[in-house]
Amino acid sequence: MKLSVVGLRALPFLFVFIFSSIAYAADVDRFAGTYTGNAEFISNDEKQRRDLSTTITPNKDGFTLSWTSVTHRKDGRIKEATYTIEFFPSPREGIYSSAMKVDIFGKRKPLNPLNGEPFVWARFRDDTFSTYSLFITEEGEYEMQEYHRTLTDGGLDLVFHRVRDSMLLREIKAFLAREG
Template sequence: MFGSTRSRNAMPLLVAALSLLWLLSLVVPAWATGIAPFVGSYEGSAELVDSEGTSTPRDMSVTITETKSGFNVSWTTTTYKPDGRVKEGKYSVDFVPSDRENIFSAAMARNVFGHEVQLNPMKGEPYVWGRIVGDTLTVYSLFIDEQGGYEMQQFDRTLAEGGLNLSFSRFRNGMKSRSVETFLKRL
């Protein structure tokens, strides 16, 4: 029946419930829903292939955590050289939401006002940003060398059953110089 007392009493409850859902959507940060599936620790091994086709074994790990204002990606690579040397690199970058949906600025330094800012690629520092598209978290790093050339690194970490599929590429002045693809198991 249209206009019944039951229908008229239910309408304010429906409006209140929809209003509450709308308010909650404003309170929950955009990054919270985007990064949550990636949060965790992962590790694996792979063969890094360079532009000449030679490969070098590497162990890799990554930890992705939520922070107060965004998220952090920390990763380690251990390279085993043919002469027996072992080289380890450790990196950690905090990311904060940008004004663009699902694109995140690296917060790698603080300016004179205490705000988190990007590093300056014109000073030889990496310019880093990230994005989430579907089930892939991508981190980009841009370096400008002394002669004005550039190096671009791209880490794609795609959600997979039991972990992440990692795809890494390095380009120097437009030419691919290294790449690796592997599975990183969730710990």
């Protein structure tokens, strides 16, 4: 069987794709699991407590990230928010694209920040798995939410930042213990 010149030229790209997919899976596998913990912080001059959980689940093409934040207010009210996002490898090593929307052809793709939706991506660097959410406000300013989850003995150190136009609005730190 003869390979065409075009076929031979494509072989290096095929190897890069296969081996980078294996490397991506290794990044995700190190973080796979469910983690829980809590954090205390000051917001609007009020001490707040949050129960936090994160689940990272590898799948065939990437991974799914789910996280829940339960806020306990001083007056006894409880606010719970849960988010689940699928991520797929991007052409750049260690960086994953979110897939939060399905287009008319059935292809999963990121949301559009110009429509008031968050643009979300993730990356793995050494022992830290980070997710970023970019929002464009009605005034045209930007807001970033960053979650940095660093592997430690027994779980993850979580650092959350909420930044608007270079100004840190909130920082939350917590230890999330690995379940199981």
